[in-house]
Amino acid sequence: ARTPEVKCASWRLAVEAHNIFGFETIPEECVEATKEYIHGEQYRSDSKTVNQQAYFYARDLEVHPKDTFVFSIDGTVLSNIPYYKKHGYGVEKFNSTLYDEWVNKGNAPALPETLKNYNKLVSLGFKIIFLSGRTLDKQAVTEANLKKAGYHTWEKLILKDPQDPSTPNAVSYKTAAREKLIRQGYNIVGIIGDQWSDLLGGHRGESRTFKLPNPLYYIQ
Amino acid sequence: ERSSEVKCASFRLAVEAHNIRAFKTIPEECVEPTKDYINGEQFRSDSKTVNQQAFFYASEREVHHNDIFIFGIDNTVLSNIPYYEKHGYGVEEFNETLYDEWVNKGDAPALPETLKNYNKLLSLGFKIVFLSGRYLDKMAVTEANLKKAGFHTWEQLILKDPHLITPNALSYKSAMRENLLRQGYRIVGIIGDQWSDLLGDHRGESRTFKLPNPMYYIE
Numbered sequence: 001a002r003t004p005e006v007k008c009a010s011w012r013l014a015v016e017a018h019n020i021f022g023f024e025t026i027p028e029e030c031v032e033a034t035k036e037y038i039h040g041e042q043y044r045s046d047s048k049t050v051n052q053q054a055y056f057y058a059r060d061l062e063v064h065p066k067d068t069f070v071f072s073i074d075g076t077v078l079s080n081i082p083y084y085k086k087h088g089y090g091v092e093k094f095n096s097t098l099y100d101e102w103v104n105k106g107n108a109p110a111l112p113e114t115l116k117n118y119n120k121l122v123s124l125g126f127k128i129i130f131l132s133g134r135t136l137d138k139q140a141v142t143e144a145n146l147k148k149a150g151y152h153t154w155e156k157l158i159l160k161d162p163q164d165p166s167t168p169n170a171v172s173y174k175t176a177a178r179e180k181l182i183r184q185g186y187n188i189v190g191i192i193g194d195q196w197s198d199l200l201g202g203h204r205g206e207s208r209t210f211k212l213p214n215p216l217y218y219i220q
Numbered sequence: 221e222r223s224s225e226v227k228c229a230s231f232r233l234a235v236e237a238h239n240i241r242a243f244k245t246i247p248e249e250c251v252e253p254t255k256d257y258i259n260g261e262q263f264r265s266d267s268k269t270v271n272q273q274a275f276f277y278a279s280e281r282e283v284h285h286n287d288i289f290i291f292g293i294d295n296t297v298l299s300n301i302p303y304y305e306k307h308g309y310g311v312e313e314f315n316e317t318l319y320d321e322w323v324n325k326g327d328a329p330a331l332p333e334t335l336k337n338y339n340k341l342l343s344l345g346f347k348i349v350f351l352s353g354r355y356l357d358k359m360a361v362t363e364a365n366l367k368k369a370g371f372h373t374w375e376q377l378i379l380k381d382p383h384l385i386t387p388n389a390l391s392y393k394s395a396m397r398e399n400l401l402r403q404g405y406r407i408v409g410i411i412g413d414q415w416s417d418l419l420g421d422h423r424g425e426s427r428t429f430k431l432p433n434p435m436y437y438i439e
Contacts, residue, residue, distance in 0.1 A: 049230035
């Protein structure tokens, strides 16, 4: 039999390559392995490599005024590890009440490799759009948290209207939001997210997509 | 500064998640970590987990007589590690002449976790189609090699007509899948070690499964 260390590394790889999907919690036996991955140097290195690829791609492009990189927020630009380390690294079922309480504190730190890349993309002249599944009532706290974490500028910050029935899941919500952006004349050059639901679906324009590591949870 | 071990693990992950594309060779500093990965237990475990996911998915389906699973061949069902271990685990640029010589020996072993899964899918009643970028002149050696490695039955073995003009593997495999759909097959799953096996058109209602391959990239 495989050790949990080996088995959970395979599990994590399979999540990143989208071979495992729709999981509600991580396997019990993977809590320790996930904790070690997140707090060790591999997670940050993995984040660095993906962000570097996005930057290498971006710097070879000629920049036009409406060229946009779309970033997600939780687990992509703002770290929610402070929350998940108190909740078993994904072994507990998602609790929206507790998570909202945490979000409303506005204390999420930046994911450092994403922040570096964000600053480089801004320097190259790209516009940044944050597209998040957070609901509109979190607008003020999200703006404040982004600034506090070092993200000082953006073209748009798009949060979710909880009344909007046209969005049964994150894929369709984000697809609809991108469609609107394209109609407004934005040219989506890249999409950076920690969930496959950030990166799949329609209306991606001519973009390349970049999947940041997230072994803690899956959003449909 | 990241150690080569850490950096190359990130390279490998980024290849699997399709963040790194179209590389012609692996980084020099990643030869040793790639060798350790391939020959250690992690590669086989990674292969097992992906094949298990495919089986879990398949085992919950009602099987119809025209339901197929499509497999790639090289490094999906047949291992080419015996070749790549003599060629720097992907650090050397691809040499078609040498690779063809190796293929023509017909000695490639099975990837053991794929073989297990193949047998289980057959038991469930699925038909198997092998769809490979190998050329038609390799038909006899490929059939013999598959059987020797333990893959004894298949619905179709599709190799590439060298006269067929397709710009890359992605469009070739899309075109072949279109043929299969037109012939009335229902593509239930696609299993491959390259993203070009799994992306593109005419995938039907299939789920796709990406097996690990840190050594090369086929466009």
